[in-house]
Amino acid sequence: MSDDRIISFIQPSRNNLKYLRWSYNSIRKNLGYRHEICWADDFSDDGTWEWMQETAKKDGNIKIHRNEGPTRLGHTILYDTLVKMATSNVVMIYHADMYACPGMDEAVLDKLTKGSVVSATRIEPPLHPDGPEKVLVDFGIEPEEFDEQGLLSWINEERPEKYTRGIFAPWAIHKEDFLAIGGHDPLYAPQSKEDSDIFNRFILAGYDTIQTWKGFVYHMTCRGSRFKDGAMRNPAGKVFMKGRESSEWLAQNLRSTRNFIRKWGHMVLHDEYLKPIVPPKYDVGFVVENCDNNMLRELEPWCSDMYGDWVGHKGFGVNKYIEEEQPNTKFKLSNKLHSHHTKPINDIVISFDAQKLTPQNFQIIVNMSEMLSDSGEIGEMEYDIFKFSINSLNTYEKELIVCES
Secondary structure: OOOOOEEEEEEEEEEEEEEHHHHHHHHHHHHOOOOOOEEEEOOOOOOHHHHHHHHHHHOOOOHHHHHHHOOOOOHHHHHHHHHHOOOOOEEOOOOOOEEEEOHHHHHHHHHHOOEEEEEEEEEEEOOOOOOOOOEEOOOOOOOOOOHHHHHHHOOOOOOOEEEEOOOOOEEEEHHHHHHHHHOOOOHHOOOOOHHHHHHHHHHHOOOEEEEEEEEEEOOOOOOOOOOOEEEOOOOOOOEEOOOOOOHHHHHHHHOEEEEEEEOOOOOOOOOOOOOOOOOOOOEEEEEEEEOOOHHHHHHHHHHEEEEEOOOOOOOOOHHHHHHHHHHHOOOHHHEEEEEEEEEOOOEEEEEEEHHHHHHHHHHHHHHHHHHHHHHOOOOEEEOOOOEEEEOOOOHHHHHHOOOOO
């Protein structure tokens, strides 16, 4: 069999043994033993590592790795550790709470070529809002009540052949294509937004994104750090997550969102099928009057440099902000925040009074990349409270394709 018809499944896991065992059994039962499985245990304390070791002794096509702690590394790092360990030409980023339906592998491989990324289609219980990129059908919310026969009957129904252009896990790619752009960016470790970042880079690198609707996984969803307590159903049968999103996940999601904005200059954008939309990346400097620390926190991620009078703080507030925020980012904030006595050298300089910002005109900042792309011109202009000095409309997004880390 061609090496390009063998997949290395990339599965980090932390305290997810129940789901990982269920996922493993589906791969071997429905896809056979030809595919390699690469597991990383992220400092679990639920018996995951012991089970991985025991299973790898019985199944000779498994590679295992353990993070010995004392803290988690997260899947942002461990995905790439496992990709480097993988021996197949094709790797698939695959969550620990996914059930592989029969034929999923062949459907993905049939569409995969060099320079492409192919996603299978997710079937999910109705725990999250519906969307055109997935299928919502309730075949169970926990492995103990999983309706395998109901799912397999649904899979076997006739349906028209369909392909869309979105991307979401599980996705497969040639290992050399993954490594060519440097894999995931550790900026987002331990998790959150690392997928959106690498998807942007796939698009900018010219990779073709394909979602096949002939290959399916059943996805329990969010059974890692986001919803640690799993799901349940009420007496009427309605399903919901047992607890709120964990404080750990919420804090990390905020950090990663801010770092995504720092890197790309915009929020995560995509079409209805989750194909990324990547606006241009500009070199923007903010010259801000009346900027207290609360506003500094809101504004800092949205620009390359910031120049302020730091009213009421005499510089102490800026130093305090840097001290508090620097542990959350690899961007060196002391090189980014300047006194208003420093002359801006950015391609685009935007001056405004922070006291005049409102939720409405802040959206101009949020949508700045699209606005400059649509109507930006060299010269001076004013819009709402903002004064623009546009010296150049050079864009830098393609410099972000390869992660050198």
